Amino acid sequence: MPVTQEPFLLLDNLSKIYPTPTGDFVVLDGIDLAVNEGEFVCVIGHSGCGKSTLLDMVAGFRQPTEGEVRLQTVPIREPGPDRMVVFQNYSLLPWLTAYENIYLGVNSVFPKKPEAAKKHIVMEHLEMVGLADVAHKKPGALSGGMKQRVCIARALALRPKVLILDEPFGALDPITREELQEELLKIWQDHQITVLMITHDIDEALFLSDRIVMMTNGPAAKVGEVMPVPFARPRDRARIMEDPRFYELRNEALDFLYHRYAHDDT
Amino acid sequence: MTAPLDIRPARSRFDLQQFSGQVLNWLKGLIPPAVAFLIFLAIWQLFTMGPEANLPSPVRTVQNTWELIINPFFDNGGTDKGLFWQVLTSLQRVAIGFSLAAIVGVALGILVGTSSLMYSALDPLFQILRTIPPLAWLPISLAAFQQANPSAIFVIFITAIWPIIINTTEGVRQIPQDYNNVARVLQLSKRQYFFKILFPATVPYIFTGLRIGIGLSWLAIVAAEMLIGGVGIGFFIWDAWNSSRISDIIIAIVYVGIVGLLLDRLIVFAGTLILPEEQKQ
Numbered sequence: 001m002p003v004t005q006e007p008f009l010l011l012d013n014l015s016k017i018y019p020t021p022t023g024d025f026v027v028l029d030g031i032d033l034a035v036n037e038g039e040f041v042c043v044i045g046h047s048g049c050g051k052s053t054l055l056d057m058v059a060g061f062r063q064p065t066e067g068e069v070r071l072q073t074v075p076i077r078e079p080g081p082d083r084m085v086v087f088q089n090y091s092l093l094p095w096l097t098a099y100e101n102i103y104l105g106v107n108s109v110f111p112k113k114p115e116a117a118k119k120h121i122v123m124e125h126l127e128m129v130g131l132a133d134v135a136h137k138k139p140g141a142l143s144g145g146m147k148q149r150v151c152i153a154r155a156l157a158l159r160p161k162v163l164i165l166d167e168p169f170g171a172l173d174p175i176t177r178e179e180l181q182e183e184l185l186k187i188w189q190d191h192q193i194t195v196l197m198i199t200h201d202i203d204e205a206l207f208l209s210d211r212i213v214m215m216t217n218g219p220a221a222k223v224g225e226v227m228p229v230p231f232a233r234p235r236d237r238a239r240i241m242e243d244p245r246f247y248e249l250r251n252e253a254l255d256f257l258y259h260r261y262a263h264d265d266t
Numbered sequence: 267m268t269a270p271l272d273i274r275p276a277r278s279r280f281d282l283q284q285f286s287g288q289v290l291n292w293l294k295g296l297i298p299p300a301v302a303f304l305i306f307l308a309i310w311q312l313f314t315m316g317p318e319a320n321l322p323s324p325v326r327t328v329q330n331t332w333e334l335i336i337n338p339f340f341d342n343g344g345t346d347k348g349l350f351w352q353v354l355t356s357l358q359r360v361a362i363g364f365s366l367a368a369i370v371g372v373a374l375g376i377l378v379g380t381s382s383l384m385y386s387a388l389d390p391l392f393q394i395l396r397t398i399p400p401l402a403w404l405p406i407s408l409a410a411f412q413q414a415n416p417s418a419i420f421v422i423f424i425t426a427i428w429p430i431i432i433n434t435t436e437g438v439r440q441i442p443q444d445y446n447n448v449a450r451v452l453q454l455s456k457r458q459y460f461f462k463i464l465f466p467a468t469v470p471y472i473f474t475g476l477r478i479g480i481g482l483s484w485l486a487i488v489a490a491e492m493l494i495g496g497v498g499i500g501f502f503i504w505d506a507w508n509s510s511r512i513s514d515i516i517i518a519i520v521y522v523g524i525v526g527l528l529l530d531r532l533i534v535f536a537g538t539l540i541l542p543e544e545q546k547q
Contacts (some may be wrong), residue, residue, distance in 0.1 A: 057450065061447060078450075079450040079451045079453070081452065085449060086449065089444060091445065091447065091448050092444065092464065093466070096462070104462055108452045108453055108454050108455065108458060192439075
Protein backbone atom coordinates (compact mmCIF):
# COMPACT_ATOMS: atom_id res chain seq x y z
CA MET A 1 0.00 0.00 0.00
CA PRO A 2 1.49 3.38 -0.94
CA VAL A 3 1.95 5.74 1.98
CA THR A 4 1.68 9.40 1.12
CA GLN A 5 4.23 11.45 2.96
CA GLU A 6 2.28 13.62 5.39
CA PRO A 7 3.76 16.97 6.41
CA PHE A 8 5.22 17.35 9.88
CA LEU A 9 2.40 19.55 11.19
CA LEU A 10 -0.87 19.55 9.30
CA LEU A 11 -3.91 21.74 9.83
CA ASP A 12 -6.48 19.78 7.90
CA ASN A 13 -9.68 21.61 6.92
CA LEU A 14 -9.89 23.22 10.34
CA SER A 15 -13.12 24.99 11.31
CA LYS A 16 -14.27 26.48 14.59
CA ILE A 17 -17.93 27.25 14.98
CA TYR A 18 -19.65 28.50 18.11
CA PRO A 19 -23.39 27.94 18.24
CA THR A 20 -25.29 31.05 19.35
CA PRO A 21 -29.01 31.65 19.83
CA THR A 22 -29.08 33.58 16.55
CA GLY A 23 -27.33 30.86 14.59
CA ASP A 24 -23.84 29.52 14.23
CA PHE A 25 -20.92 31.88 14.63
CA VAL A 26 -18.10 30.73 12.37
CA VAL A 27 -14.69 31.87 13.61
CA LEU A 28 -12.48 29.85 11.30
CA ASP A 29 -13.71 28.30 8.08
CA GLY A 30 -11.71 25.47 6.57
CA ILE A 31 -8.09 26.30 7.33
CA ASP A 32 -5.56 24.17 5.47
CA LEU A 33 -1.91 24.56 6.27
CA ALA A 34 1.05 22.23 6.08
CA VAL A 35 4.18 23.07 8.05
CA ASN A 36 7.44 21.24 7.38
CA GLU A 37 9.79 20.11 10.06
CA GLY A 38 12.18 22.86 11.02
CA GLU A 39 10.16 25.51 9.24
CA PHE A 40 9.47 28.99 10.67
CA VAL A 41 5.93 30.06 9.82
CA CYS A 42 4.32 33.36 10.80
CA VAL A 43 0.58 33.92 10.83
CA ILE A 44 -0.60 37.51 10.38
CA GLY A 45 -4.05 39.03 10.16
CA HIS A 46 -6.19 41.68 11.78
CA SER A 47 -7.21 41.29 15.37
CA GLY A 48 -10.40 39.30 15.65
CA CYS A 49 -9.54 37.16 12.63
CA GLY A 50 -9.22 34.05 14.75
CA LYS A 51 -5.43 33.81 14.83
CA SER A 52 -5.44 33.02 18.53
CA THR A 53 -8.21 30.44 18.06
CA LEU A 54 -6.08 28.80 15.39
CA LEU A 55 -3.11 28.72 17.71
CA ASP A 56 -5.23 27.40 20.58
CA MET A 57 -6.26 24.46 18.45
CA VAL A 58 -2.66 23.65 17.51
CA ALA A 59 -1.69 23.94 21.18
CA GLY A 60 -4.66 21.74 22.09
CA PHE A 61 -6.47 24.21 24.37
CA ARG A 62 -9.52 24.08 22.13
CA GLN A 63 -10.87 21.44 19.82
CA PRO A 64 -11.83 22.24 16.22
CA THR A 65 -15.50 21.84 15.28
CA GLU A 66 -14.46 20.23 12.01
CA GLY A 67 -11.18 18.94 10.71
CA GLU A 68 -8.15 18.25 12.85
CA VAL A 69 -4.58 19.19 13.58
CA ARG A 70 -2.04 16.40 13.21
CA LEU A 71 1.52 16.46 14.41
CA GLN A 72 3.55 13.69 12.78
CA THR A 73 0.22 12.13 11.74
CA VAL A 74 -1.03 12.00 15.35
CA PRO A 75 -4.24 14.03 15.90
CA ILE A 76 -3.98 16.67 18.63
CA ARG A 77 -6.56 16.29 21.35
CA GLU A 78 -5.07 18.09 24.35
CA PRO A 79 -2.19 20.38 25.31
CA GLY A 80 1.16 18.73 25.78
CA PRO A 81 4.84 19.53 26.15
CA ASP A 82 5.59 18.53 22.53
CA ARG A 83 3.90 21.83 21.54
CA MET A 84 5.18 24.48 23.91
CA VAL A 85 3.47 27.85 23.90
CA VAL A 86 5.06 31.22 24.62
CA PHE A 87 2.22 33.51 25.60
CA GLN A 88 2.01 37.20 24.92
CA ASN A 89 1.81 38.30 28.52
CA TYR A 90 4.71 36.21 29.82
CA SER A 91 2.63 33.88 32.00
CA LEU A 92 5.48 33.23 34.39
CA LEU A 93 4.35 32.41 37.90
CA PRO A 94 5.20 35.53 39.93
CA TRP A 95 5.85 33.60 43.16
CA LEU A 96 8.56 31.42 41.61
CA THR A 97 12.04 32.52 40.54
CA ALA A 98 13.11 32.30 36.91
CA TYR A 99 14.91 29.06 37.77
CA GLU A 100 11.89 27.60 39.58
CA ASN A 101 9.55 28.56 36.74
CA ILE A 102 11.61 26.52 34.28
CA TYR A 103 12.26 23.75 36.78
CA LEU A 104 8.50 23.29 37.34
CA GLY A 105 8.05 22.28 33.71
CA VAL A 106 11.22 20.20 33.51
CA ASN A 107 10.28 18.33 36.65
CA SER A 108 6.77 17.68 35.40
CA VAL A 109 7.75 16.53 31.91
CA PHE A 110 10.89 14.55 32.82
CA PRO A 111 9.99 13.21 36.28
CA LYS A 112 12.33 10.25 36.02
CA LYS A 113 15.49 12.19 35.22
CA PRO A 114 17.98 12.46 38.08
CA GLU A 115 17.94 15.72 40.00
CA ALA A 116 21.34 16.82 38.65
CA ALA A 117 20.19 16.33 35.05
CA LYS A 118 17.08 18.43 35.66
CA LYS A 119 19.15 21.20 37.21
CA HIS A 120 21.51 21.03 34.28
CA ILE A 121 18.67 21.39 31.76
CA VAL A 122 17.31 24.44 33.59
CA MET A 123 20.68 26.19 33.83
CA GLU A 124 21.60 25.31 30.27
CA HIS A 125 18.48 27.01 28.96
CA LEU A 126 18.85 30.02 31.22
CA GLU A 127 22.37 30.38 29.83
CA MET A 128 21.00 30.00 26.32
CA VAL A 129 18.95 33.18 26.77
CA GLY A 130 21.76 34.89 28.72
CA LEU A 131 19.96 34.98 32.05
CA ALA A 132 21.98 32.59 34.21
CA ASP A 133 22.92 35.42 36.56
CA VAL A 134 19.30 36.31 37.34
CA ALA A 135 18.21 32.69 37.80
CA HIS A 136 17.12 33.34 41.36
CA LYS A 137 15.16 36.51 40.74
CA LYS A 138 11.40 36.51 40.57
CA PRO A 139 9.60 37.77 37.46
CA GLY A 140 8.64 41.00 39.26
CA ALA A 141 12.33 41.93 39.35
CA LEU A 142 12.87 41.23 35.62
CA SER A 143 12.24 43.50 32.63
CA GLY A 144 9.67 42.60 29.98
CA GLY A 145 12.36 41.37 27.62
CA MET A 146 13.95 39.22 30.33
CA LYS A 147 10.56 37.71 31.24
CA GLN A 148 9.93 36.75 27.66
CA ARG A 149 13.42 35.23 27.45
CA VAL A 150 12.60 33.10 30.50
CA CYS A 151 9.38 31.99 28.76
CA ILE A 152 11.31 30.97 25.67
CA ALA A 153 13.84 29.13 27.84
CA ARG A 154 11.03 27.38 29.71
CA ALA A 155 9.43 26.31 26.43
CA LEU A 156 12.64 25.00 24.88
CA ALA A 157 13.79 23.23 28.05
CA LEU A 158 11.03 20.69 27.44
CA ARG A 159 12.39 19.80 23.98
CA PRO A 160 9.14 20.49 22.13
CA LYS A 161 8.62 19.44 18.53
CA VAL A 162 6.80 22.67 17.79
CA LEU A 163 7.28 26.05 19.40
CA ILE A 164 4.12 28.15 19.33
CA LEU A 165 4.46 31.87 19.92
CA ASP A 166 1.44 34.13 20.38
CA GLU A 167 2.54 37.67 19.61
CA PRO A 168 5.48 37.13 21.92
CA PHE A 169 7.13 40.52 21.45
CA GLY A 170 4.01 42.66 21.14
CA ALA A 171 4.38 44.22 24.59
CA LEU A 172 8.09 45.03 24.26
CA ASP A 173 9.77 48.28 23.28
CA PRO A 174 11.16 48.37 19.70
CA ILE A 175 14.82 47.91 20.64
CA THR A 176 14.18 44.97 22.96
CA ARG A 177 11.88 43.50 20.34
CA GLU A 178 14.62 43.52 17.69
CA GLU A 179 17.10 41.98 20.12
CA LEU A 180 14.70 39.19 20.95
CA GLN A 181 13.85 38.58 17.31
CA GLU A 182 17.53 38.03 16.60
CA GLU A 183 17.90 35.77 19.63
CA LEU A 184 14.86 33.75 18.61
CA LEU A 185 16.25 33.35 15.12
CA LYS A 186 19.55 32.10 16.51
CA ILE A 187 17.82 29.68 18.88
CA TRP A 188 15.64 28.41 16.03
CA GLN A 189 18.73 27.80 13.91
CA ASP A 190 20.64 26.09 16.71
CA HIS A 191 17.73 23.87 17.75
CA GLN A 192 16.29 23.10 14.29
CA ILE A 193 12.85 23.50 15.81
CA THR A 194 9.54 24.04 14.03
CA VAL A 195 8.04 27.43 14.88
CA LEU A 196 4.50 28.68 14.46
CA MET A 197 4.27 32.33 15.43
CA ILE A 198 1.43 34.80 15.46
CA THR A 199 2.31 38.43 14.95
CA HIS A 200 0.87 41.78 13.97
CA ASP A 201 4.15 43.05 12.68
CA ILE A 202 4.86 42.53 8.97
CA ASP A 203 8.54 43.48 9.31
CA GLU A 204 8.94 40.95 12.09
CA ALA A 205 7.32 38.23 9.99
CA LEU A 206 9.53 39.07 7.00
CA PHE A 207 12.68 39.04 9.09
CA LEU A 208 11.94 35.78 10.87
CA SER A 209 9.86 33.41 8.81
CA ASP A 210 10.16 31.09 5.85
CA ARG A 211 6.53 31.64 4.96
CA ILE A 212 3.91 34.16 6.00
CA VAL A 213 0.34 32.95 6.29
CA MET A 214 -2.06 35.85 5.80
CA MET A 215 -5.54 35.36 7.18
CA THR A 216 -8.69 36.97 5.81
CA ASN A 217 -10.91 38.91 8.20
CA GLY A 218 -13.24 37.14 10.57
CA PRO A 219 -15.84 35.92 11.03
CA ALA A 220 -15.32 32.81 8.94
CA ALA A 221 -11.64 33.61 8.43
CA LYS A 222 -9.66 31.58 5.91
CA VAL A 223 -6.08 31.41 4.80
CA GLY A 224 -5.99 34.26 2.30
CA GLU A 225 -2.52 33.95 0.92
CA VAL A 226 0.71 32.22 1.80
CA MET A 227 3.78 34.30 1.01
CA PRO A 228 7.16 32.59 0.79
CA VAL A 229 9.98 34.70 2.21
CA PRO A 230 13.03 34.15 0.00
CA PHE A 231 15.83 35.78 2.03
CA ALA A 232 18.87 33.61 2.57
CA ARG A 233 19.81 32.40 6.03
CA PRO A 234 21.42 33.28 8.32
CA ARG A 235 19.62 36.56 8.03
CA ASP A 236 21.02 39.97 8.68
CA ARG A 237 18.52 42.70 9.39
CA ALA A 238 20.50 45.45 7.65
CA ARG A 239 21.01 43.37 4.51
CA ILE A 240 17.35 42.43 4.32
CA MET A 241 16.32 46.05 4.69
CA GLU A 242 18.47 46.90 1.65
CA ASP A 243 17.00 44.12 -0.44
CA PRO A 244 14.43 45.51 -2.92
CA ARG A 245 12.39 42.31 -2.54
CA PHE A 246 11.82 43.25 1.10
CA TYR A 247 9.75 46.27 0.04
CA GLU A 248 7.92 44.34 -2.64
CA LEU A 249 6.87 41.70 -0.14
CA ARG A 250 6.10 44.28 2.48
CA ASN A 251 3.87 46.21 0.06
CA GLU A 252 2.18 43.02 -0.99
CA ALA A 253 1.41 42.12 2.62
CA LEU A 254 0.27 45.67 3.40
CA ASP A 255 -1.92 45.64 0.33
CA PHE A 256 -3.45 42.37 1.48
CA LEU A 257 -4.11 43.61 5.00
CA TYR A 258 -5.12 47.21 4.35
CA HIS A 259 -6.78 47.16 0.93
CA ARG A 260 -8.12 43.78 0.11
CA TYR A 261 -8.92 42.88 3.71
CA ALA A 262 -9.05 46.28 5.33
CA HIS A 263 -10.64 46.37 8.73
CA ASP A 264 -13.94 48.17 8.34
CA ASP A 265 -14.26 49.30 11.94
CA THR A 266 -12.06 52.39 11.50
CA MET B 267 48.95 47.96 50.93
CA THR B 268 45.59 49.53 50.41
CA ALA B 269 43.14 50.38 53.09
CA PRO B 270 40.41 47.74 53.61
CA LEU B 271 37.29 48.51 51.64
CA ASP B 272 34.20 49.42 53.55
CA ILE B 273 31.83 46.73 52.40
CA ARG B 274 29.14 47.20 55.01
CA PRO B 275 25.71 47.77 53.46
CA ALA B 276 24.74 51.41 53.55
CA ARG B 277 21.74 50.98 55.80
CA SER B 278 23.73 49.45 58.64
CA ARG B 279 25.62 52.68 59.06
CA PHE B 280 23.78 54.70 61.63
CA ASP B 281 22.86 57.99 60.13
CA LEU B 282 21.73 60.27 62.90
CA GLN B 283 20.35 62.91 60.61
CA GLN B 284 18.26 60.44 58.65
CA PHE B 285 17.06 58.74 61.82
CA SER B 286 15.97 61.94 63.51
CA GLY B 287 14.27 62.96 60.28
CA GLN B 288 12.25 59.76 60.33
CA VAL B 289 11.26 60.25 63.96
CA LEU B 290 10.21 63.81 63.15
CA ASN B 291 8.07 62.64 60.24
CA TRP B 292 6.47 60.00 62.41
CA LEU B 293 5.67 62.58 65.09
CA LYS B 294 4.22 64.89 62.46
CA GLY B 295 1.93 62.10 61.35
CA LEU B 296 0.64 61.80 64.92
CA ILE B 297 -0.46 65.41 65.18
CA PRO B 298 -3.76 65.27 63.20
CA PRO B 299 -5.18 62.20 65.00
CA ALA B 300 -4.09 63.59 68.38
CA VAL B 301 -5.86 66.88 67.68
CA ALA B 302 -8.99 65.04 66.53
CA PHE B 303 -8.93 62.94 69.70
CA LEU B 304 -8.59 66.01 71.91
CA ILE B 305 -11.50 67.70 70.16
CA PHE B 306 -13.56 64.54 70.65
CA LEU B 307 -12.72 64.52 74.39
CA ALA B 308 -13.60 68.20 74.62
CA ILE B 309 -17.01 67.68 73.02
CA TRP B 310 -17.63 64.69 75.26
CA GLN B 311 -16.67 66.74 78.32
CA LEU B 312 -18.91 69.59 77.15
CA PHE B 313 -22.01 67.41 76.79
CA THR B 314 -21.56 65.57 80.07
CA MET B 315 -20.68 68.47 82.36
CA GLY B 316 -24.21 69.25 83.52
CA PRO B 317 -25.43 67.72 86.80
CA GLU B 318 -28.24 65.74 85.15
CA ALA B 319 -26.08 64.17 82.39
CA ASN B 320 -26.75 60.45 81.89
CA LEU B 321 -23.20 59.59 80.95
CA PRO B 322 -20.00 60.33 82.87
CA SER B 323 -17.55 62.87 81.50
CA PRO B 324 -14.09 61.71 80.41
CA VAL B 325 -12.49 63.00 83.58
CA ARG B 326 -15.15 61.31 85.69
CA THR B 327 -14.73 58.05 83.73
CA VAL B 328 -11.03 57.92 84.45
CA GLN B 329 -11.61 58.76 88.12
CA ASN B 330 -14.25 56.03 88.48
CA THR B 331 -12.26 53.34 86.75
CA TRP B 332 -8.77 54.17 87.91
CA GLU B 333 -8.54 50.84 89.73
CA LEU B 334 -9.46 48.95 86.56
CA ILE B 335 -7.04 50.94 84.44
CA ILE B 336 -3.97 50.59 86.64
CA ASN B 337 -4.57 46.98 87.58
CA PRO B 338 -5.75 44.85 84.66
CA PHE B 339 -4.35 41.65 86.22
CA PHE B 340 -6.36 41.24 89.47
CA ASP B 341 -8.29 38.02 89.96
CA ASN B 342 -10.82 37.82 92.80
CA GLY B 343 -12.32 34.58 91.55
CA GLY B 344 -15.60 34.06 89.71
CA THR B 345 -16.25 36.75 87.13
CA ASP B 346 -14.54 39.43 89.20
CA LYS B 347 -11.32 39.63 87.21
CA GLY B 348 -9.17 42.38 85.70
CA LEU B 349 -9.73 43.53 82.15
CA PHE B 350 -6.67 41.62 80.93
CA TRP B 351 -8.26 38.31 81.97
CA GLN B 352 -11.65 39.29 80.58
CA VAL B 353 -10.13 40.16 77.20
CA LEU B 354 -7.93 37.07 77.27
CA THR B 355 -10.94 34.78 77.80
CA SER B 356 -12.76 36.41 74.88
CA LEU B 357 -9.64 36.14 72.74
CA GLN B 358 -9.36 32.42 73.51
CA ARG B 359 -12.90 31.86 72.26
CA VAL B 360 -12.17 33.90 69.15
CA ALA B 361 -8.92 32.01 68.59
CA ILE B 362 -10.63 28.61 68.64
CA GLY B 363 -13.69 29.64 66.63
CA PHE B 364 -11.72 31.66 64.12
CA SER B 365 -9.05 28.99 63.58
CA LEU B 366 -11.73 26.39 62.89
CA ALA B 367 -13.46 28.81 60.53
CA ALA B 368 -10.16 29.49 58.72
CA ILE B 369 -9.38 25.79 58.24
CA VAL B 370 -12.87 24.75 57.17
CA GLY B 371 -13.47 27.96 55.22
CA VAL B 372 -10.31 27.78 53.12
CA ALA B 373 -10.85 24.07 52.41
CA LEU B 374 -14.50 24.59 51.43
CA GLY B 375 -13.63 27.69 49.45
CA ILE B 376 -11.05 25.84 47.38
CA LEU B 377 -13.46 22.96 46.82
CA VAL B 378 -16.27 25.25 45.72
CA GLY B 379 -13.93 27.39 43.62
CA THR B 380 -12.49 24.47 41.66
CA SER B 381 -15.77 22.74 40.88
CA SER B 382 -18.38 24.65 38.93
CA LEU B 383 -21.01 22.12 39.99
CA MET B 384 -20.24 22.75 43.66
CA TYR B 385 -20.19 26.47 42.96
CA SER B 386 -23.62 26.54 41.39
CA ALA B 387 -24.97 24.25 44.13
CA LEU B 388 -23.51 25.97 47.18
CA ASP B 389 -22.87 29.61 46.34
CA PRO B 390 -26.55 30.66 46.63
CA LEU B 391 -26.70 28.95 50.02
CA PHE B 392 -23.58 30.77 51.21
CA GLN B 393 -24.95 34.08 49.99
CA ILE B 394 -28.07 33.59 52.12
CA LEU B 395 -26.29 32.23 55.20
CA ARG B 396 -23.73 35.03 55.28
CA THR B 397 -26.42 37.67 55.78
CA ILE B 398 -27.67 36.08 59.03
CA PRO B 399 -26.67 38.23 62.03
CA PRO B 400 -24.27 36.38 64.38
CA LEU B 401 -26.60 36.46 67.36
CA ALA B 402 -29.38 34.74 65.43
CA TRP B 403 -27.19 31.63 65.52
CA LEU B 404 -26.84 31.69 69.31
CA PRO B 405 -30.16 30.08 70.30
CA ILE B 406 -29.66 27.29 67.78
CA SER B 407 -26.13 26.62 68.98
CA LEU B 408 -27.26 26.71 72.63
CA ALA B 409 -29.94 24.16 71.73
CA ALA B 410 -27.38 22.00 69.96
CA PHE B 411 -24.48 22.21 72.43
CA GLN B 412 -26.40 22.75 75.70
CA GLN B 413 -23.37 24.64 77.04
CA ALA B 414 -22.39 28.28 76.97
CA ASN B 415 -18.74 28.10 75.94
CA PRO B 416 -19.04 25.80 72.88
CA SER B 417 -22.05 27.82 71.78
CA ALA B 418 -20.08 31.06 71.87
CA ILE B 419 -17.26 29.41 69.92
CA PHE B 420 -19.74 28.12 67.36
CA VAL B 421 -21.16 31.61 66.90
CA ILE B 422 -17.63 32.88 66.15
CA PHE B 423 -17.09 30.02 63.73
CA ILE B 424 -20.31 30.52 61.85
CA THR B 425 -19.80 34.29 61.69
CA ALA B 426 -16.23 34.23 60.45
CA ILE B 427 -16.53 31.37 57.96
CA TRP B 428 -18.63 33.04 55.22
CA PRO B 429 -16.23 35.79 54.18
CA ILE B 430 -13.39 33.25 54.29
CA ILE B 431 -15.26 30.79 52.06
CA ILE B 432 -16.51 33.45 49.67
CA ASN B 433 -13.13 35.16 49.26
CA THR B 434 -11.24 31.88 48.86
CA THR B 435 -13.74 30.75 46.22
CA GLU B 436 -13.36 34.06 44.45
CA GLY B 437 -9.58 33.75 44.56
CA VAL B 438 -9.68 30.30 42.98
CA ARG B 439 -12.07 31.49 40.28
CA GLN B 440 -9.90 34.53 39.56
CA ILE B 441 -6.76 32.52 38.81
CA PRO B 442 -5.59 33.99 35.49
CA GLN B 443 -6.37 31.74 32.52
CA ASP B 444 -2.70 32.07 31.53
CA TYR B 445 -1.62 30.18 34.65
CA ASN B 446 -4.13 27.42 33.96
CA ASN B 447 -2.91 27.22 30.37
CA VAL B 448 0.66 26.93 31.63
CA ALA B 449 -0.42 24.10 33.92
CA ARG B 450 -2.09 22.31 31.01
CA VAL B 451 0.87 22.66 28.64
CA LEU B 452 3.32 21.53 31.31
CA GLN B 453 0.90 18.74 32.26
CA LEU B 454 1.31 19.50 35.94
CA SER B 455 0.01 16.86 38.30
CA LYS B 456 -2.95 17.77 40.52
CA ARG B 457 -0.58 18.08 43.45
CA GLN B 458 1.87 20.32 41.62
CA TYR B 459 -1.02 22.44 40.32
CA PHE B 460 -2.36 22.87 43.84
CA PHE B 461 0.90 23.83 45.50
CA LYS B 462 2.59 25.76 42.69
CA ILE B 463 -0.35 27.56 41.10
CA LEU B 464 -3.72 27.35 42.84
CA PHE B 465 -2.68 28.00 46.41
CA PRO B 466 -0.13 30.80 45.82
CA ALA B 467 -2.55 32.53 43.44
CA THR B 468 -5.34 32.36 46.02
CA VAL B 469 -3.40 33.45 49.11
CA PRO B 470 -4.08 37.20 48.73
CA TYR B 471 -7.83 36.51 48.54
CA ILE B 472 -7.65 34.16 51.53
CA PHE B 473 -6.06 36.93 53.58
CA THR B 474 -8.78 39.35 52.57
CA GLY B 475 -11.32 36.80 53.80
CA LEU B 476 -9.41 36.18 57.04
CA ARG B 477 -9.23 39.91 57.70
CA ILE B 478 -12.96 40.40 57.30
CA GLY B 479 -13.55 37.21 59.29
CA ILE B 480 -11.49 38.27 62.29
CA GLY B 481 -13.28 41.62 62.41
CA LEU B 482 -16.67 39.93 62.40
CA SER B 483 -15.51 37.41 65.04
CA TRP B 484 -14.61 40.18 67.40
CA LEU B 485 -17.93 41.93 66.77
CA ALA B 486 -19.78 38.69 67.42
CA ILE B 487 -17.96 37.58 70.57
CA VAL B 488 -18.81 40.73 72.49
CA ALA B 489 -22.48 40.36 71.66
CA ALA B 490 -22.55 36.60 72.29
CA GLU B 491 -20.84 36.91 75.66
CA MET B 492 -23.43 39.39 76.83
CA LEU B 493 -25.97 36.62 76.48
CA ILE B 494 -24.01 33.61 77.68
CA GLY B 495 -22.46 35.18 80.79
CA GLY B 496 -19.30 34.03 82.55
CA VAL B 497 -15.87 35.60 82.16
CA GLY B 498 -15.31 37.64 79.00
CA ILE B 499 -15.27 41.24 77.93
CA GLY B 500 -18.82 41.01 76.55
CA PHE B 501 -20.34 39.85 79.83
CA PHE B 502 -18.15 42.34 81.70
CA ILE B 503 -19.93 45.12 79.79
CA TRP B 504 -23.36 43.59 80.42
CA ASP B 505 -22.60 43.07 84.09
CA ALA B 506 -21.41 46.68 84.40
CA TRP B 507 -24.66 47.86 82.81
CA ASN B 508 -26.71 45.81 85.27
CA SER B 509 -24.78 47.35 88.17
CA SER B 510 -24.99 50.85 86.61
CA ARG B 511 -21.19 51.14 86.33
CA ILE B 512 -21.30 53.23 83.15
CA SER B 513 -17.65 54.28 83.46
CA ASP B 514 -16.60 50.62 83.44
CA ILE B 515 -18.54 50.12 80.23
CA ILE B 516 -16.70 52.99 78.58
CA ILE B 517 -13.30 51.64 79.60
CA ALA B 518 -14.26 48.15 78.39
CA ILE B 519 -15.36 49.61 75.05
CA VAL B 520 -11.98 51.29 74.65
CA TYR B 521 -10.35 47.89 75.29
CA VAL B 522 -12.64 46.21 72.74
CA GLY B 523 -11.74 48.80 70.13
CA ILE B 524 -8.01 48.55 70.69
CA VAL B 525 -8.02 44.75 70.69
CA GLY B 526 -10.11 44.71 67.51
CA LEU B 527 -7.60 47.00 65.83
CA LEU B 528 -4.70 44.81 66.98
CA LEU B 529 -6.40 41.67 65.65
CA ASP B 530 -6.87 43.33 62.27
CA ARG B 531 -3.23 44.47 62.20
CA LEU B 532 -2.14 40.97 63.18
CA ILE B 533 -3.79 39.43 60.12
CA VAL B 534 -2.35 42.14 57.88
CA PHE B 535 1.08 41.52 59.38
CA ALA B 536 0.78 37.75 58.89
CA GLY B 537 -0.20 38.49 55.29
CA THR B 538 2.91 40.59 54.68
CA LEU B 539 5.05 37.74 56.02
CA ILE B 540 3.51 35.16 53.72
CA LEU B 541 2.67 37.09 50.56
CA PRO B 542 5.51 37.48 48.11
CA GLU B 543 6.45 41.03 47.18
CA GLU B 544 4.85 40.84 43.74
CA GLN B 545 1.45 39.92 45.08
CA LYS B 546 0.85 42.55 47.68
CA GLN B 547 -2.41 44.28 47.04
